[in-house]
Amino acid sequence: MTALHDIEVFYDGDCPVCRWEVRFYSRMDQDHRVRWTDIETLRDEALPAQKTRADLLGRFHVRDIAAPKDDHGTDTEWHIGVEAFARIWQVLPGFRHVAFLFEVHGIRQLTLIAYRLFLKWQSWHRRRRSR
Template identity: 60%
Template sequence: MAIIDQTSGIEASAPMPAIDVFYDGGCPVCRIEVGYYRRIDRAGAVRWIDIESLTDAELPAGKTRDALLGRFHVRDQADGGWHAGVDAFARIWRVLPVWRRFAFVFSVPGLRQLAEIGYRGFLRWQRWHRARRAG
């Protein structure tokens, strides 16, 4: 996508996203959260990838659909590194306006563990919800 620099009038390429976020597009909570993050990501720091819309051939190398759907995943564009679960949320927060100043909470002992416990509870609900959709 090309954009025009307002000061010089020169066409420039859109910035490459810093991270790829793989999310469950069939999960209503995930869709709401991703919708919110998309609205505040005006710089295009994140590429949002709905796992359900990917063909098997489009899945990232070394990742299965079940693994991606089983836990939230983020891939760094710079080094190809992966973050999952609470670490994935921390990575998203570090690139989004407003949230970047709160990303440190995921590195505070105790708070990170509480976030992980809450996330695991959400995963139980999400698996139940996914089973209902499939059934």
């Protein structure tokens, strides 16, 4: 990991939509501000403290790399779900100037609904892959 990374993104490498998004965002990340971590290839001992594989696969997780740790050594700056997408947008050129849109009430509600629908699809897709 280089000192340039601002955030670490935990993504489902078996999810075709997730892989597409990571490729898309990676091309924009010329300054290497994002560390991309495929949950499916992550060894159990490399999982973040207080997080299980099921936690990370259940909802989208981003953590601030330089964030302080609490008294138990646990990362204190996690962004989960829609907040995780907003955090990615905050560090990527081309998106950082519009990241505030995640805070606009009507837009935020729409993104929450869309994200919930995506989670249902992804859960169905993961069950189908595991058969």
